Amino acid sequence: MSQLTLIQGHAAPLRIANFDTDQVMPKQFLRGIDKSGLKDGLFYDLRFDDEGQLKPDFFLNQAAYALTDVLMTGPNYGCGSSREHAVWGMQQYGFKAVIASSFAEIFYSNAMGNRLLLVVLPEEQVQALMQEADEQCGPIPIKIDIEKGVVISPKHRYAFSMSPRHQQMFLEGLDVIGLTLKYQDQIDRFAQAHWQANPWIKNIARRVVDRLANSSQA
Amino acid sequence: MTVKTLYQKLVDSHTVAVLDQEHVLLFCDLHLMNEYTSPQAFAGLEEKGYAVPVPEQNVAVVSHIIPTHHTSPRIIADPASSLQAINLKRNCDKYHIPLFDTNDALQGIEHVVSPEHGMIRPGMVVICGDSHTTTYGALGALGFGIGTSEVEHVLATQTLVYRLAKNMRITVNGILPVGSTSKDLILMIIGKIGAKGAIGYVIEFCGTAIEALTIEARFTLCNMAVEAGARGALIAPDQTAYDYVLERAQDMVGEIRDQAMISWGDLRSDISAHFEIEHEFDASAVVPHVTWGTSPDQTVAIDAPLPHHHSFSDPVENLSLEQALRYTKLEAGQTLEGVPIQHVFIGSCTNGRIEDLRSVVKVVGDRKVAKGVRAMVVPGSGAVKEQAEAEGIADLLIAAGFEWRNPGCSMCLAMNDDVLEPGVRCASTTNRNFEGRQGRGAITHLMSPAMAAAAAITGKITDVRKL
Numbered sequence: 001m002s003q004l005t006l007i008q009g010h011a012a013p014l015r016i017a018n019f020d021t022d023q024v025m026p027k028q029f030l031r032g033i034d035k036s037g038l039k040d041g042l043f044y045d046l047r048f049d050d051e052g053q054l055k056p057d058f059f060l061n062q063a064a065y066a067l068t069d070v071l072m073t074g075p076n077y078g079c080g081s082s083r084e085h086a087v088w089g090m091q092q093y094g095f096k097a098v099i100a101s102s103f104a105e106i107f108y109s110n111a112m113g114n115r116l117l118l119v120v121l122p123e124e125q126v127q128a129l130m131q132e133a134d135e136q137c138g139p140i141p142i143k144i145d146i147e148k149g150v151v152i153s154p155k156h157r158y159a160f161s162m163s164p165r166h167q168q169m170f171l172e173g174l175d176v177i178g179l180t181l182k183y184q185d186q187i188d189r190f191a192q193a194h195w196q197a198n199p200w201i202k203n204i205a206r207r208v209v210d211r212l213a214n215s216s217q218a
Numbered sequence: 219m220t221v222k223t224l225y226q227k228l229v230d231s232h233t234v235a236v237l238d239q240e241h242v243l244l245f246c247d248l249h250l251m252n253e254y255t256s257p258q259a260f261a262g263l264e265e266k267g268y269a270v271p272v273p274e275q276n277v278a279v280v281s282h283i284i285p286t287h288h289t290s291p292r293i294i295a296d297p298a299s300s301l302q303a304i305n306l307k308r309n310c311d312k313y314h315i316p317l318f319d320t321n322d323a324l325q326g327i328e329h330v331v332s333p334e335h336g337m338i339r340p341g342m343v344v345i346c347g348d349s350h351t352t353t354y355g356a357l358g359a360l361g362f363g364i365g366t367s368e369v370e371h372v373l374a375t376q377t378l379v380y381r382l383a384k385n386m387r388i389t390v391n392g393i394l395p396v397g398s399t400s401k402d403l404i405l406m407i408i409g410k411i412g413a414k415g416a417i418g419y420v421i422e423f424c425g426t427a428i429e430a431l432t433i434e435a436r437f438t439l440c441n442m443a444v445e446a447g448a449r450g451a452l453i454a455p456d457q458t459a460y461d462y463v464l465e466r467a468q469d470m471v472g473e474i475r476d477q478a479m480i481s482w483g484d485l486r487s488d489i490s491a492h493f494e495i496e497h498e499f500d501a502s503a504v505v506p507h508v509t510w511g512t513s514p515d516q517t518v519a520i521d522a523p524l525p526h527h528h529s530f531s532d533p534v535e536n537l538s539l540e541q542a543l544r545y546t547k548l549e550a551g552q553t554l555e556g557v558p559i560q561h562v563f564i565g566s567c568t569n570g571r572i573e574d575l576r577s578v579v580k581v582v583g584d585r586k587v588a589k590g591v592r593a594m595v596v597p598g599s600g601a602v603k604e605q606a607e608a609e610g611i612a613d614l615l616i617a618a619g620f621e622w623r624n625p626g627c628s629m630c631l632a633m634n635d636d637v638l639e640p641g642v643r644c645a646s647t648t649n650r651n652f653e654g655r656q657g658r659g660a661i662t663h664l665m666s667p668a669m670a671a672a673a674a675i676t677g678k679i680t681d682v683r684k685l
Contacts, residue, residue, distance in 0.1 A: 017538040018413045018513045022652045027633035031283070031298035033257035033305045045654050050640065074534040076414035076447060080650060081631070082349040083255060084365035102417050105449050106349060109381065110365035123532065163240045163381070176367075177268065180375045183235055183243060187377055190234045190245055191272070200470055200478055201247050201342060206274035207469060208337045209316035212324060 004170045005147045007096050007117055010139035011070035012059055013130035019073055020080035021107060025089045038089035064138040070097045072130050075123065078107025087111045097144055099151065101126050112166045113176065119144060119151060125158045132156065146170045223385045223487040224452050225420045228360040232343045234377055244380035247342040249372045250328045251278040251315075253302040254633070255347030259370035260309040268374040270313040275376060277337070278310050279318040279328040285635040286596050286623040291321045299634065313373070326599025326625040329353045329441065329567035334601055336466030340455040340482045345372060350567050350649065352444045356436035357463060358455030358485045360420070363444065383449040386419040387493040390427040392501035397683035399577070400435035401569060401647070401666035403427070403499075404442040405507035409517040411497060417447035419495065422487060427501030428453055433462040434573040441568045442649050445514035454486040506682060508554050509651045509664040511542030516651070517664070518554065520681045526550040545653055546661050554663070554679045561644040562593035562674040563656070564620075564667055566630040569647035570598030574667040575606050579614050581671035581682060587619030588677030594621045594636070596628040620674070632656050645673035 029041030283299035340358035354361030443451030640659030
């Protein structure tokens with residue numbers, strides 16, 4: 001996987017708190033068995049009217065905001081459904097990062113795993129960056145240095161932190177499953193001891209489903 | 219010995235390796251899957267050539283996309299959704315993973331099906347590509363939702379790279395008054411602590427009011443903890459939990475049972491265990507609660523006025539409140555009682571179990587669904603449906619004018635045939651009142667099954683205590 005040490009882009013505000021993944025990627029776009037076609041679904045109800053026409057008042061539909069690829073938004077962004085389609089859709093649309101004072105836990109994990117960078121800043125700093133975009137009626141040029149943990153706009157410079165593990169995911173690119181499989185012997189040993197101590201958990205899904213199948217035949 | 223919370227005990231007993239200060243490699247006892255968050259995970263396995271080493275600890279259920287109208291056999295008419303179900307079957311066959319398929323008599327919502335057959339037991343770690351996996355805390359199991367990349371990780375390794383959460387304790391003492399349920403309690407709690415109030419935390423619920431709840435009522439409570447941002451919810455298993463599990467886990471007899479009882483006895487927070495945040499609530503003050511907005515924390519007591527936009531110090535929160543009022547076509551300061559509804563939905567992993575349906579029938583009695591109201595009842599699973607039919611609940615509901623449907627997630631998230639039209643206002647026993655969740659432009663009011671039943675009868679949001 002490639003290195004990603006610096007994100008340079010254009011940040012615009014979406015002033016909504018608790019923006020949920022149902023709104024990021026509505027249900028009608030979750031019917032696939034692959035990751036394709038999610039660009040169209042992103043923020044669908046905000047971007048499109050009842051007739052499927054672009055809503056001119058939504059910022060992403062305006063020429064001034066065409067370069068937007070970093071979102072600045074309210075707290076608890078990505079709450080609700082676990083659908084990773086929300087992250088894939090943001091990336092397919094072109095988003096590289098989201099800045100907010102907090103993110104929902106499942107969304108955080110989904111995003112960082114896909115290397116959609118989530119930057120957590122104190123709410124006042126998020127507000128200050130949003131204000132800066134308002135003043136120029138368009139997205140602000142923004143530089144996010146992942147290695148140094150700093151967000152730089154024309155007017156502001158804010159430090160942010162993330163766990164070393166997540167930082168490494170961006171800087172080096174990690175094959176998470178591949179790394180875990182290096183623990184295979186440890187996993188096997190753990191499982192044997194765990195099932196010995198808790199035999200009622202071993203093969204639980206298979207045993208219960210087989211029992212149900214047998215009793216319905218009887 | 220170190221003093222630990224129940225959460226810490228569950229994590230420690232499933233830690234294969236400590237990866238760094240914030241992350242552990244967590245062993246997963248049971249991994250549940252559905253048809254829409256798993257396909258890309260299976261595709262990833264195939265692409266990279268990974269095996270599924272322990273398929274016996276995984277199970278899949280067709281739940282979200284399935285239509286709930288009465289046909290036999292059940293047919294998924296939408297071609298894309300049908301492909302998801304076919305694909306799930308193909309993947310489960312290929313990797314030998316047990317499946318509750320479209321036409322399995324026991325099919326239903328994953329979080330209803332798995333505990334009702336004894337698949338969830340105290341002390342387990344249960345994960346699923348669905349946020350409402352927090353439900354299992356009701357039995358002292360650590361349950362939480364994951365994304366599709368993590369589904370792939372669990373399939374390939376039976377473990378998860380898990381970011382540790384902090385500990386929050388919510389103590390609820392007292393007795394819930396007549397007319398109030400665990401749904402009202404959790405709506406009240408989410409309203410108080412907020413939709414982000416528990417981000418990064420696992421909540422342990424305790425206190426006399428929690429101890430008095432049935433397991434199904436505890437499911438409702440733990441299910442919705444995620445709406446406060448919680449990474450998990452736990453209730454220390456007690457005799458009520460043991461009884462629920464042992465009644466269903468038919469393999470747990472003799473020595474195994476004795477061994478389990480000893481092991482489960484330790485599943486409680488140590489007396490001096492530290493919780494970073496503590497909240498306390500009085501159950502006797504909980505009245506029926508209904509959501510008014512587009513976030514589950516936008517909730518009020520049935521007799522209380524809606525908040526004014528200046529009630530928050532945060533400008534984004536104020537904007538969101540204004541937008542929520544615009545969307546739900548309500549006014550600041552008004553009360554919800556008497557607001558007309560056109561639709562009632564009773565079901566979901568929050569409130570689609572037999573006790574929920576019993577409480578509906580109790581409220582309905584010999585009354586009828588109000589004229590002009592469409593009221594749907596969707597049992598959470600095939601087993602719940604069969605039980606309700608055996609108890610005469612289905613006949614009573616049908617006679618009262620309710621639609622009695624096949625099990626599934628249905629209108630909770632409306633990614634099937636059950637979708638509301640724009641502008642329709644719905645009294646719903648589900649868990650999310652997000653904009654467009656039940657259909658674009660549709661308005662959702664979350665409430666208890668009893669309150670939804672009352673709304674069905676009167677055609678407006680109604681205080682069930684006055685009915």
